[in-house]
Amino acid sequence: MSKPAENGYFFPAEWHPQVATWLSFPINKDTWEDRFDRIYPAYFEFIKSIALSQKVKINANDEATIQFIRTKLEEYNIPASQVELYPFPTNDSWCRDHGPAFLIHKENDSRMIVDWEYNAWGGKYPPYDSDNAIPSRIAEVLQLPSVKTGIVMEGGSVEFNGKGTVLTSKSCLLNKNRNPHLTQEEIEAYLRDYYGVEQVLWVEDGIVGDDTDGHIDDTVRFVNEDTVITVVESNPEDANFAPLKENLEALKKMKLPDGRSLNIVEIQMPDPVYSDGIRLPASYANFLITNGHVIVPTFRSKHDERALQIIQECFKTRKVVGIDATEIIWGLGSFHCLSQQEPKPNPEISC
Structure with missing residues (x-):
């Protein structure tokens, strides 16, 4: 297939109606080390919250993992009818980054998948061959056309408003x-050609502790076509203060293609989360939007409740659900990182 944008395809905003949310079930014990079993309560609460309004499709590695998940679904009172399990091998659980990028068509009900290359955030965590194969496996089982780009791109590095604009960070996408071999201009061309956007907006950097080199889904998120939530840090002594202030100033100068400025909603970062002296990338921006809910990570912080209130104000038609991600964040990611949405084949975008 030629470039998707030339054929009328684009990547919809996350609030577009969804068929399902895809997950890759955690099987790599190196990710959470001795905390591995402690992630299950939050992880299955996450699945249960998604399943309230749509299907959950899980890359479940092998038959033993499938049987384990089925046992846990019963234990956590999650309807098995809402969960589909696929014996697709994976290396790790971060489906946002290795999962497929689903595109929909502007004028008809067709869909397709963009199969970007995945190298575990710059080769940090080999092996990653099974993760890199996930988009093609899903395209095959769903009988959707797919196209390979030949370049590395992660879902957590890009944020869409569904109306032609993508937000991303220089620290990640321009990282060598x-x-x-690609310049900034060449990367922008790939974003336009394969995601179907017309405008690329750049912030500089991400948050401390983020091993992805600054994914945008930890810092800035669209909540409608012209409004973003951005995390800020009020403590000037905190290591996140300067980069988040720089990002905020950049957002204030940005214009959408029609000349509108962005509406900016600021949310204070949670109190720093440490484990064994390591600063973890805890951020309220790493929320997941489903058909009926917005699932937000919380961190036993005094800022949790206010963050949930602000996000609820941004999503009038969805219920905000806070889930304690204190154990999950030890793996250096949260709910958005763990998931990838499968949009409905509907050309109409509805907020």
Whole structure:
């Protein structure tokens, strides 16, 4: 297939109606080390919250993993009818980054998948061959056309408003551990051609502790076509203060293609989360939007409740659900990182 944008395809905003949310079930014990079993309560609460309004489709590695998940679904009172399990091998659980990018068509009900290359955030965590194969496996089982780009791109590095604009960060997409042969202009061309956007907006950096080199889904998220939530840090002594202030100032200067400025909603970062002296990338921006809910990570912080209130104000038609991600964040990611949405084949975008 030629470039998707030329054929009328684009990546919809996350609030577009969804068929399902895809997950890759955690099987890599190196990710959470001795905390591995402690992630299950939050992880299955996450599945249960998604299943309230749509299907949950899980890359479940093998038959033993499938049987384990089925046992846990019963234990956590999750309707098995809402969960589909696929014996697709994986290396790790971060489906946002290795999962398929689903595109929909502007004028008809067709869909397709963009199969970006995945190298575990610049080759940090080999092996990653099974994760890199997930998009093609899903395209095959769903009988959807797919196209390979030949370059590295992760779902957590890009944020869409569904109306032609993508937000991303220079620290990640311009990092030489991804596509060292490409210039900024060439990367922008790939974003336009394969995601179907017309405008690329750049912030500089991400948050401390983020091993992805600054994914945008930890810092800035669209909540409608012209409004973003951005996390900020009020403590000037905190290591996140300067980069988040720089990002905020950049957002204030941005214009959408029609000349509108962005509406900016600020949310204070949670109190720093440490484990064994390591600063973890805890952020309220790493929320997941489903058909009926917005699932937000919380961190036993004094800022949790206010963050949930602000996000609820941004999503009038969805219920905000806070889930304690204190154990999950030890793996250096949260709910958005763990998931990838499968949009309905409907050309109409509805907020």
